[in-house]
Amino acid sequence: MRMLDKCAANQGDRDNLPESARDAEKDRCALGGAKAVQGIQNNPECADASLSAEAGETLITLSCRINGQPVTAEVPPSRRLLTVLREELGLTGTKRSCELGRCGACMVLIDGRPVNSCLTMAYQCEGAEITTIEGLSGGGLHxxxxxxxxxxxxxxxxxxxxxxxxxxxxxxxxxxxxxxxxxxxxxxxxxxxxxxxxxxxxxxxxxxxxxx
Ligand code: FES
Ligand code: FES
Missing domain, CATH: 1.10.150.120 ([2Fe-2S]-binding domain)
Known part of the structure; x- marks a missing residue:
């Protein structure tokens, strides 16, 4: 099932969410706009969903390094780093939970400092060195x-x-x-x-x- 179909199937549930949660859900489902993500294997389910890109949506080219690999992506200004990591790059070790900066489940290292990726817009990571849990050690456990x-x-x-x-x-x-x-x-x-x-x-x- 395509990601957007899954989102649509849960529309009734989302209607009962508070506004902030609906916005977050919309952000999760609005995967369109990521026309290209190069450097780490793309998530094919999300690439499928990119067909929903809104016409005229402004995209920003993001170039950074994630777990030591160069990554280039075109992202809308509203795209969060958490969404790029999990849904476009398949780096699901970074967890989605409160999406309000309160729980730390989405923590990654940006230039060596711990940062909540749910509060970080993807475009803010231009030129950054990002490390997720998957990239902590070259092999085996850190x-x-x-x-x-x-x-x-x-x-x-x-x-x-x-x-x-x-x-x-x-x-x-x-x-x-x-x-x-x-x-x-x-x-x-x-x-x-x-x-x-x-x-x-x-x-x-x-x-x-x-x-x-
Ligand atoms: S998901 Fe809770 S701080 Fe980001
Ligand atoms: S939330 Fe279950 S181990 Fe911490």
Missing amino acids: PVQQAFLEEGGFQCGYCTPGMVISVVALLSENPKPAPEEVEEALSGNLCRCTGYGGIMRAVNKAIEKGVG
Whole structure:
């Protein structure tokens, strides 16, 4: 089933959403306009949906690097980085949740700094070096991911990519953070499973191992 058909099938559900959520849903479904994404394999389902591009829609050429690869894309000004990553490049390790900048599930590194991709417009990433959870290590697990695995730092795992990204950013800047500095660094990452005990054990293990 094409992406737009899926969206249309859920129209009744969306009518019951608050306006902000409907806007977000519209943004998800309005995949048109991404005429070309080069550098990382495109998502064929979304390429199909690009047939819906509105006539006369202004596109901006975005050139950046994602996980070490050069990427060029034509994006409308309203396109969020989160949408480009997940729906056009198939990098679904970056999670969509609140879309309001409150949960950190969509966290990526932009030029080494942790950023909520749901609040970042794609055009703002011109020339940027973006790292998603898929690009953290060249092969195998990044040491922070390994620490989460060993210490049970996840339950459903939905928050984990964002948590890991935030920890990697923290330890690369401050390899021996104090507990309050860890709490501050993770204050923008919420775990709906409330598995903070395991998460803190994982962070402490990564610190002990000298990650960063
Ligand atoms: S989805 Fe971006 S902060 Fe929650
Ligand atoms: S492990 Fe489920 S949201 Fe954190």
